[in-house]
Amino acid sequence: MPAQNTLNGVNVDQLVGTIEAIKANPDLAKFKFRAKTEWINGGHSRTRIQSFYGAGSEDASRSESFYLEGDEPPVLLGKNAGPNAVEAVLHALASCLSVGFIYNAAAQGIQVEALSFDLEGDLDLHAFLGLSDKPRPGYENIRITYHVKSDVPREKLVALCDYVQKTSPVLDIIRNPVPVIVNLAN
């Protein structure tokens, strides 16, 4: 069996194969991701993540669920059972940019030695507390700094950052409007 063509921990042959398969059958690119969240007490909730649909079928790779805790710190009336919801947004954003950067680097033959992100977002509580509808309820802005260690020229890394910004699912979700349909079950 030939050695797998792997870079940055990414199987580049599988990546190329995935792209070719989707070119041949565009429906393979359609995914449905899911979560189920249960309120525990006060600010504390727990999210269970396991199943999803994609590449033409229900995924069967996860034998167990992932659980994510959410809570508020005491100053926001919680007990620190987990990070809060807007902190989880920062995690989702950096996790997405990490995958995008590493996969695209692998596809371009760029070896990455280290990659990390620092994130900070500004949020004013007036809207959440019902005191005003301005400033907006969510982040007024988010700042994110990439730290990359790689031997390639800096302009290649800049170009890769720019490309990842155009294709990152979570960056798109945050920067642009997503329709959210909310329903209260009977």
Added chain:
Amino acid sequence: MPAQNTLNGVNVDQLVGTIEAIKANPDLAKFKFRAKTEWINGGHSRTRIQSFYGAGSEDASRSESFYLEGDEPPVLLGKNAGPNAVEAVLHALASCLSVGFIYNAAAQGIQVEALSFDLEGDLDLHAFLGLSDKPRPGYENIRITYHVKSDVPREKLVALCDYVQKTSPVLDIIRNPVPVIVNLAN
């Protein structure tokens, strides 16, 4: 010492006190949330969350960090070390709606016996894989269903759901554009 006025696990006296304090000093409502994310290998990254600024000072309530794992499933070239970034978005959304619903219910004297959420989002991989810029990279739409158990009339729960939609930070972040400033460190 008088008993605390608590409903749904929320200290209502503290909630009222927080609102009054912010009315007196609006700057107390300004928060800065943070995260630091480190790439591990392939699709796998790990986010550390601990410090934040709010209510006029750096928070000191967390003696330890929270760690969140992010990875992709094998069909997306990962090893299932954690939920992926767009699944984490669903967690952030439901965690936020849970806090908003429970805190506002407590403020209105509504006792909630149980609360859970089912979420699903549609995402097409063409943009992420660089095959097309349409459909968009992020969720085309997200559906969320509340399940609420409470003795109050349904119209009160409907009104509460509507109110929470107007004031939820993460719902605002997803439904409306947030400026994200991306920087590559030297």
